[in-house]
Amino acid sequence: MLHHFTQTYAMLDPRFGRDPAMPIELDMGCGFGRFTLALAARQPDRLILANDLNRERLHAIEHRASRRGLVNLELLYANHLWLAAFLFPDACLRRVHLLCPDPWPKARHRARRVVTSDFLTRIARILEPGGILHMATDHGPYEDTLRETADGLDCFALAPPETLDDVRDLETNFERLWHRQGKDVPHLAYRKKGCLP
Secondary structure, X not given: OEEEOOOOOOOOOOOOOOOOOOOEEEEEOOOOOHHHHHHHHHXXXXXXXXXXXXXXXXXXXXXXXXXXXXXXXXXXEOOHHHHHHHHOOOOOEEEEEEEOOOOOOOHHHHHHOOOOHHHHHHHHHHEEEEEEEEEXXXXXXXXXXXXXXXXXXXXXXEOOHHHHOOOXXXXXXXXXXXXXXXXXXXXXXXXXXXXXX
C-alpha cells in the first residue's frame, strides 16, 4: 500500500500494525522497484518498506506488488532525509538499503550528495543495534566517499562481505543497466555498533 508522508512531522508506525517481532528493512530511494519487489518476494517473513519521491514509480511498484501477491511491502512517498531525521522511531529497522544514489560527480554539485556524516548518523539512529547499512554505487570516487564517511563514524563498523549474501544477486534497474555495460557495482555493508539506540 502507498502512504504519503510529505510535510509531515508526526512519527509513523514503521510496522503498519503488523507483528512487533517482524524484522523491517527499508529500501531508501527505491526508484523503479526491481530490488524492492525481489527483496519482498525473497523475504516473506520481513516487512519491506520502500520510499521514493516519484509517485508514478511508486504506483507502478504498488501495482506489480499486488499482481505478485506481495503482502509484506509498504511504499512511502517521503523524502529520505525526513524519514531518517524524525519519521521513524529509534532502532526500528533491521537493514537499510541505499543503492546507487545519485553520485553528483561534478565538483560544484557534490553538496547535493545524500551520503554525509550527518545523514549516516541519522541512519544509525533508526537501525537496531547490530543492524546493517547496505550501500552500493557504480561511481568509483563516490564509493571512496561512502567508505570514508562510514569509516569516519564511531557508530558503524565495516561488516564482512557475506553479510549481503542473501541479496547479492538482486539488482536495481540502474545496476542491471551498468552490469550490461560491463561496469562494476561494488556493495558495502556496515554494521551498527551499540553506541546509539
